[in-house]
Amino acid sequence: MIKQNYTCTLLSDIVLNASLATDGNMETLNFIPGANFLGIVAAGIYQNHIDFAFDILHSDKVLFGNAYISNKENVSIPMPFSLFKAKTGTGPTYIHHAISGDKDNELRKKGIQLKQERAGFLLSDNTIIKNLKKNFSLKSKQDRNTRKSEDTKMFGMESIESGQMFSFSIEYATEQLKNIVEKYLIGNKFIGKSKSAQYGSVDIQPEIDITLKTFENNTYTLVYAVSNLCFLDEKFGYPTFKPEAKDLGIEGGEICWELSQIRSKTLSTWNFKRGTDNAQRHCIEAGSVFYIKGGKPRIITKPLGEYINEGYGKVIYNPWFLNANSDGTILNELTESKPDEFKNDNKPITTALGKFLKNKQEQRSIDLSRAIKIHELVYANGKDNLKAISSSQWGEIRAKATNISEIENLKAELFTDKTGFLCHGVSAEKYWDKNKNRETFKSDFDSLSKHGTAAIAKYAAEMAKESIKQKNKR
Template structure:
């Protein structure tokens, strides 16, 4: 008894110690703060990618094209600043405040240093959420593309290597940089700011403030005018995300929707690659850590056993999700014809199909079934027994890193792209509803590898306790052929240990589902489904890898049956009863095998007569387009935070359409004026624009200068050009004339852009007529850049024509 009491006291002490690490009571507590980084120049944070012939060094940006500062780079420059400050003795040299204490020890068992997040632009969460919603409007999908948004925040600079005033051959390089000034502000001189979250111990605060102030540069070409920043450290309240809504205490299974805010790396067999899903054991581990961090808790608690150890609570794998639909690894019977893209059930294939008159199904000319390896599918069977397939694949990206120091290394890691939604289920005992609810509400979800910097931050965005499970129930009838597909890797055990023998697994699954006594035995590995002979299983073995962060070691590998594997069973035709139940009866079961509480062994069940050879498929992009082919721009609600960005994109698109059409029309003929006159007119234009901030007012100044030209030929030529494309005879800008420069093929697109631009101008108590006036003023403001393009175009037309005067050169003639 005494021994048990001491053990309990020890556990309580341990629990209090863990609680102190996340509490608010002593000097070793963890606090939340942020680094605010303000650009003092353009900056380039390289992402390792290049685009041949256009960009040699690109910047880091997210799924929407918004640039950000990767946490690893930020932590690296902060550590450089700290090392410098320690050298000049400007940082405290006391116990617990060394560089290793603050930034962590390499290859340590625990991540005891600061935890730094990516640096995002201000209001990044709100901007990203709104962009994701607006992209679903077909009319905005193209305007809010990743490329167009990135173009707003960045520019491309050219640089070359020069010696003695002469450029080296093949040394011209193009580098994309993040612009110093923010496109999100009305003022054009307001610098762009990034905010990076940080978790730190209270005793480090003073040193972190000094380290932040000492951080002045980040990125490449720091000694070439790029990367100048100011950095400020600020304290703030905890940023644990609280999910919206709740779930009933009357249910035993809930569906949880999880979004990864940062890129996510889940350990698999390849240390530089990631799994395409979040394992149930990973999510369960995060909740278990929160449970044990509370004072007075222990891993020996009955509640802890029920939730995480004894299998009463089952955490499924979290797979990619769209809306409320779940997508599971595509069953191996589901293939896709290579050329026609038709989904087919290969278990229903027969020789008759190969000679089909239907060109979509004919497997000749290379139109062979192709496995959907790595793809996820939602197989929906309607009440009318109609069936359709929706296919999806998680987005991944390769991220490059450069390790410095004595062990220099350039390496890459594949990560799940940020902003994706994953869905999984939790089945739990009702009596632990309140505990589970609190764990889901209060757990800081940072999953996978490199959790202390750049990767892994997730949040729960929804919990559904009324969801309808798909393909988890099936009715057993005599003579039916049933497909059992593994929705997650399956772990099966026999007396000698883990087994992957397909035949043994086949019978074990039948036994667990309770129909092992009424199935037909496969003959020569085949099952007869009507006139069609199909294999009794399509199986692939898989080795489960993992990482044990507590020990800082890889987990022991474990063989299993890969998700997507299919087992085929045929119920005997003479079967009437099974274990006291009269056929037909319903099976309602979601799991087979061992370690279900970690996400292994989830299944889907299908009846073969409901899944024919050819299956209707849905193309998600075409489906979205068909839902609303011609939406009204006036009905689109554009949030205030997005309007500056969308307005700038629309103006760029509008300018591009006008410029393209104008150059096509003007290039048809060359000016007759002399190059010197053309040069003087270009100078007049430059001076008029520079002397007048308001572009519309500057046109009047330019008009007066043109009328002062003494040479009638040049004066008439430029005046005719202005009156044809820019203004009336009195020299007043005409927006209608400018808009008519657009080519006919772009008129429809430009009309939509102008409508959206008008919506972006909408303010309270402002009517549509005033918005149209604002758009026309914007169009008029383009005149200076458009005319400069025309004059530059004419300058080079003159050069090309002069260079092509002598077209009768013979071999041996000197140029």
């Protein structure tokens, strides 16, 4: 199989409902299922490559993976259920299979009660991210006849915030299938709900692979579920939550359920084309860990179980984060990361509205930086002598700064020896030649030069206000 990694950057918020319920507030998933990427290419495949439709969309020759939060340096996987931490949230991280029995009792005697880590994602650099950045908004159903909101039809909608980057992979049986899929996959696409409104815009691009580390152990094998696992019972063909070791790719082994950490769920996916939900799926959740005694992992070329073309069935054998110290703690301690570190705000803006808003944001940032600097200078220690200068003097300076656009021309107008506004005449003798006022103002002038003449005008306006305050105190 040919494996290709991709990044999916959110250009707008996206909505991926966690359930099919239509009442109450709708929660979104914290990852992008592989079926969404399959759906992106489906229309193009059916219309232009009908001969390849079965191979690409309905077989195991093209396997679409789930997308999890990432950045250019790190990919992530769902939080492993074998990781435990003290209920207080402090202290080291323990691994379930390494602290069973006496070690667990020893921790309880010390007053340490462990709690399973369930939420969030584990990153390839041994950090964890607890929550993605999400937004919540209230919506209302529209009456098509009156073109107004319908009464009693309000609902809440949660979305994954734009700017975040997700990583996923697709495996191809041939290079030809890869070329066909990428023709309809790469670029600006739409996924999730409300794609015709304000949600769902993403940018998909190919990316290099980041290898996840593993370790060796001759006594047992740990099978970590990167994605949901779905298995059918061989005897009756029914879904089962109790696979055998061979179903997990381990020949001759036996699952030790006491040392495993498994969670299960039942879900139904939505079929947009048919406008209804698919049959229920009974899954072992991503993040589950199987402890298998004996046996050796077989070399597998594809995921395990059912629905593998939609991202199900991905596993890792003996992943690095389940390697324990002798005291049961994780070999390399984890640290918490923040969602902001996984935002990518450097995508080019192409729309007129986007460019307008970007310019507004940049101008606002410039104005804020200038205002902070002016405030620091006006209210710094040692400025009482400047504040004692008459408000009319500051008014003249403000007028000149308003009418002169170039900072060097304004500097010459104010500070040129014998001809500058502050260097000759009665006002120079009365105000600027005393107490090094001219030198103090020139220092502030130079500090504000990079902000342009508008900053000098603002500075003079603030000084005029302070001058009036000083006069009123006398």
